Amino acid sequence: MAKSYRPQDEEPRIRQRWLQSGCFASQPGSSRSPYCILIPPPNVTAALHLGHALNNSIQDALARHARMKGMDVLWMPGTDHAGIATQTVVEKRLALKGKRRTDFTREAFVAQVQAWKDEYEATILSQLQEMGASCDFGRTRFTMDPVCAAAVRAAFHRLFDEGLIERGRRLVNWDPATRTALADDEVEMKDVDGRMWYLRYPLEDGSGHVTVATTRPETMLGDTAVAVNPRDPLAASVRGKRVRLPIVGRVIPIVEDDYVVMPVSRGGDPADAKAQVASGFLKVTPAHDPNDWEIGIRHGLAVVNVMGPDGAISDRHGWTDVSPEAKALVGLSRDEARKAVVDRFRRDGLLEDEKPWKQTVGHSYRSGARIEPWLSEQWFVKVTDDRLRGAALRAMEPAQFDGEAPAGQAPGDGGLRFYPARYARTFQQWHENLRDWCISRQLWWGHRIPVWSRPAAGEGAAVGAAAPAGGAMVPVASAWANRGASHRVRRRDDGTLEELLCLPEGGDALVAEIEAAGFVQDADVLDTWFSSALWPMSTLGWPDPKAFGMQGLLERYNPSAVLSTAREIITLWVSRMTMFNRHFLGGRVPFRHVFIHPVIQDGFGQRMSKSLGNGLDPRDIIHSHGADALRYTLLDMTTDTQDLRVPVEMVDPHSGESFTPEFTRAPSGHQVAAPLQRSPRDPAKSMVSSYGAASGLATPSEREPLARNTSSRFDLGRNLATKVWNAARFVLANAPAPAASVRRADLDRLDRWILSRVARAVRLADAALSEYRFSDYAAACYDLLWRDFCDWYLEAAKPSAKQDPRRQAVMLAVLDAVTRLLHPAMPFVTEALWPAVQARRAGGTVEGLALAGSELLAVAAWPQCADELQDAAAEADFQRLQGLVNAIRNIRGERQVPPKRRVILHASSGARALVSGWNGLVEALAGLESVQEARSTRGSGSAAFPFEGEECWIDGLVDQADAGAERSRLEKVIADRRRAVQGYQGKLGNAGYVAKAPPKVVEETRAMLAAAEADLAAAERALAELGRA
RNA sequence: GGGCGCUUAGCUCAGUUGGCAGAGCAUCGCCAUUACACGGCGAGGGUCGCAGGUUCGAGUCCUGCAGCGCUCACCA
Structure with a gap:
């Protein structure tokens, strides 16, 4: 094994193994309980950015954790057609060649958008795989797939038929550049x-x-x-x-x-x-x-x-x-x-x-053009209707509702919960100010509106004669209606009558017939969000799962467990999914939880933006730090309240060195890396920044290549990956034989201590993940692996590791548990280590720590810890050991004693008993040559310290005594203890404190005062001794 | 303007029901120790944005103020 983990060597191999094994495929037929996450489908407009990397790291951690917990996991991947955005990028590309959309037929233009979509869909899916996302790739969906198109048709038809869709001449947000209407949330205020x-x-x-x-x-x-x-x-x-x-x-x-x-x-x-x-x-x-x-x-x-x-x-x-x-x-x-x-x-x-x-x-959020409130005829969903808006509000968990909760007793009422809870209020307020949703777009790329119309004739004209002004749609009984079409007539603003036919999903047999009768299909397409709103249903086969070979999926995986998404999505998407899912599926909510993740910002607190070029491409981080480092670090930064600030550095393509680029101010006022950067190594060479490329202010060439970006923020994750790699190297080297099975009665205190720490970490990790506290999960892994396992347990195990088969078995078991615990955050390095660890463990068991074997870690069981593993006595004892070792190390460090030099500890009975009870561990960890009874006279050059109120000292620190250094060190200790004593005395001298604080707290203070006083006395004695010497 | 959040070590952030301020990075010192220098062992560094209040006790609760950010609304 190499001395450090090399992601680029391992990741492709591991990815292959996962995909070949099919271990990410959901198993709808299994008896395990289902756990479903639907990916918020990224736009096919462009490649994934760091925000996606964050959201996918979150979802993958949840999915892998659930999978290891034995659930049947479906993480549904897919992409979104993003009508206006994708059409705009393709039109911009055509404009470079001097062409316009209207130079092509609608079909020819859509084919070009389709080609763009195919390219970016492939990029996005490969990025997901590079990140290690454990999606069920066999079920990958695109919002314009036949199955999604069927859902759109069915939903539109039903809403139309129920009077929840209407057509009207109203003021809409008009984008004069792309010449389409926009929904309120597609308008950016500047x-x-x-x-x-x-x-x-x-x-x-x-x-x-x-x-x-x-x-x-x-x-x-x-x-x-x-x-x-x-x-x-x-x-x-x-x-x-x-x-x-x-x-x-x-x-x-x-x-x-x-x-x-x-x-x-x-x-x-x-x-x-x-x-x-x-x-x-x-x-x-x-x-x-x-x-x-x-x-x-x-x-x-x-x-x-x-x-x-x-x-x-x-x-x-x-x-x-x-x-x-x-x-x-x-x-x-x-x-x-x-x-x-x-x-x-x-x-x-x-x-x-x-x-x-x-x-x-x-301004239009796509074209950037100033929005014009413009009068035009458009389609609307009446989301303000109680069947939609009311249903969304009633979905809220009553405890999260501000005011009198409207939740009733209907299925799904109160079934939606937000994490962090404060976002529930945003959701609620948005609905309270809701306006009808304009869903027609004057675009070519999207789901065509399934309505045909003509000036009213025949039955339509007869019924319509009584139609009121205001555009309300009046049902028409007709042969077409009898064959499934929804037939309506309405009076337009100019007084003319318009007859409309909405064809149901699968009703296209009627098209030729009605077109022959003079009906013309609406030229517009639907707002992309209309199909996105159906994502939790369409991906599972609604309305007819059988037709797509998806029997049972809808019942099994909807509601999904959680939707993980960004803040600005609460309003539009969560709301619309909730309204539609509830409306079409008998009140069911589309997901039980909504997790709102933080926003990623650059080092200046600016939102990362691709068009601005101040962002980080996840592929660059994978290149510089590895996928595990990317994932772990993002999770570690994901707290409840803070957005993620990630300062962007550049990688010099000439030397491979990372450096902080020169920044400049873009015309928009943003701080960005200057378009051209000089190589820090060789000022004669230069390179193009991503801002330079994005803004067109610089063009990458062979002499001036485009520089990748990176951020030292991800060192944290890279270092942790190497740490687990090396811990494994050590354990595997020290436990050469297959591990034995050990019973709890065989374990010594050191083993009981680390197993207790494992149990604690598993508990913390489970609790953290179940409440979407990803930073806490990351910290629990870090502390167990680095602090407990590497710094203390392995160091303490060194003297005995090679000879003691029982120690080897525990070492291996803990390493095994650590890889499992870390896997949801760092799947590659842990999977890479897995075969060797499993081979060495060879089925050996440690009583109380259940670690079922498995060929792939990705589907291995999450560690199960019996209650007995928690050992408060062992933890308390070990804490005392740590206290003594730290005290000695502290003196060694301050006196600059070389690590190799052994020193002699003089200790009173309490400390000596502690040392002998740990069988040479203190000696090994603190570098002691021997431990002797503390007698009243001390040699010159010794260093004293209080331990649990007793005076101890160390001899043999240096060859030459340095009384001055020792005096100042002791004076520091005395000052510190004196401050503590005064603090406690002050509290206890306060009559109010003693009378009103809980007795337990007062008692603790008394004990701490006693300890501090004893320490102080010991240190003062030592100082006096020094004066005499 | 409405709503939400943030302000704690040089930087990025934790801080559970109020009970002696923490981590990682960076800095400084010692260490080529046979898992790891992407490392080990230490150290220094904070009147917790400001001003009041509640309390025996406030980083934590309340009020006000200032700054930063997000979000919704506003084109007289």
Whole structure:
């Protein structure tokens, strides 16, 4: 065996063994209890980043732990088609070649996206395997697989049929760059330096003007009213009046509405930032502002849409009264139009004022374009319906609900629990502010909406004649309805009747027929989250598991055990999965627990972002530190409250050395590694940083290669992997023969101590994992392996290891237990060691520590510890030994005694009994030549120390006595003990403390005072002795 | 603006129901000791963000303030 663990040598081999053995495959037919985790399917947009590595390390630790606990584990892997994101990256690539989506047919374009998807899906799956993820790869899903498509069709049809899906002309978040609607959660709010303009609108009767304040003057083309607060002192003077809109010439009313904020000068709230800038008159543009839309509804205002889907001014989307002057603005972009409108107002003396104004404006989370609230016809899921929103809220565990919990007695009610608990509140509040969910996207990549429509005819027209305004869908009884289609008619805003057919899953036989009847399929696709929301069901075969050979999976693995995901996902995805799973599966929750993991940040506390290039590729860490180091370190950092800060370093491709790069500030304000970096070894050579490559500011070449990144943060895990590797080397070298079986009665105190520590570590690990405390799990492994096993047990075992078969058996058993305990975090190194450890153990047993044999560690049993293994007496004794050894080592260290030099301990009866009771262990661990009775006279050059209140000293530290050093050392001890004594005395001198503190605590304080006093006296005696010498 | 979190050693973070402040890394000293220098043994380093309060006792509980971060909302 090599002196240190070399991940690159072992990982590919181990990965092969796992995959060949099929040990990660779920066993739905087995009698073991099921444990299921559904991977949050990563986007096929790009390769996995460090955040994925964290989430997958978490899920794999849980999956491997459950598997070793004897459960039937299904960790379902898969990827997500990410409609807008994937389409955008492909379109961007086409744009480099000067092409656009519309240069292709829909089919040809989708084929190109498909090719991209295939490439990245393969990358993602191979990354998962590189990390050691124990997914059931045979069941890998993609959200556009036939099985997922069937679920989408079935779900859509049922929601449509139940009236939970509707179509309507509403203001949506419109991305003019990609020309699609977006859901609220796809909009990113960004701070922008804008301006506030004050525009004068002349009153129609010539009696003056009103001044409106706006940040978006271009929308005035679509104004259909001016609003004023009825409590505004000026309201009466304009009551019933109208204004003539400049440029357009449209005459519009002045309406009164409470929504309008009054300026501070007229009674507005000075604390309200809006009141600071408000003029008291609000231009109302129902087609271009959500609040104005509401005002429009309240006052029955006209809706004038002055923009096209590209965000440019247009007279073809609902603007009919275009004046000759306004005509000149048609075709201008939003920004050009803004400038033009302001120029006109300025020219005409109607621009009263303008000032800088900071505002936050929505941007598309994909294209980055400014979002336009735009009027268009879209599909919505009525998530605010109690059947959906109410079901999600009732799923919450009552104890985590803030306020009166709505959970009822229905199946699944109260069945959802959040870890950490505080995220339950986020979930709850999100639902309380929920709006209907816009699910149509004007894209080509995604699940096509399964609805066909035509202008109403026949039965549709007859039924529709009675359809109300407002777009409500009215069922139509028809032959198509009898054959499974959901047939509806509705009255559109323009009064025309639209007839709709939603075909069920498997209902495509009707397509030719209805298309012949004039029905046309909706061109849009569904929001990706619609299929993601069905992930816990679709991956298990819903709605028809038999059709896909998945009988029984849905019943067995849904609800899954836990969903592990990121914070921002609580709102959209967890909610939607909960609503859909409950709605379609009789109230069942999709998972019992939701674990929210931390966010990974770079060394400056900035979120890692691929587009920014400040992130770490997990493959780089695997390259520099190994997969185990990556996984262990991430788990170790995963606490309840802190995000993970991982400073990024670079690896010099010329020398292989790691170094801290030069940082610079990106235009976005982020701290990033400068595009070009000089080699720290040879300043003549340079390299390109990942920011350089991502931003296009530098291009990697043979002379200036792209540098990999790394982080010394992962040294922790790498060192631990080497530690377990070397512990195994030592044990295997010292236990050459197959291990015997040992009974508990055969064990000495040292063995009983380490076995007690093993039992404790297993207990801690189980408790930690069951509550998603990954850092505590990692620490329990670390402490057992490094501190207890290596530092103390193996050191203490050295003198006896080679001769004592019983010691060898225990050593091997503990090593075996350690590899099992560590396996969920570090699967590769532990699996690599496993065959040798098992061969040497050869079925030998240690009574009380059950470690069933197995060919692969991945499916070996988790250690089972009998209660007797916990040995408080052995632990207490060992702690005394550690106390004495530490005291001696401390003196040796301070006096710089070389390790090889043996010293003589002079001890009183208590310490001598301790030493002799441990059969030479203290001598070995503390480097003692002999132990002698403490007599009243001490040799010069000796060093004294108090131990359990008795004076002990050490002789033979150095050849030359150094009284000065000894004096100052003792004075330090005395000062320390004196401080302790004063502290305890102070407490006990406090009448309130003695009277009110629990008697047990007071008693402990008394004991500690006595011990400190005895130590102090011993040290003072030693100092006095030194003075005499 | 609403909600949530954070502020403890140079750095990254723990700190259970209030009861003498911890770990890893970094620093310093000793050590080529036959598992491991990705190592061993020691050491130094903290008025626990600030100000009040509750309590016999506060890093821990309460109030206020400051700074940082996340998230939701806000385009007058």
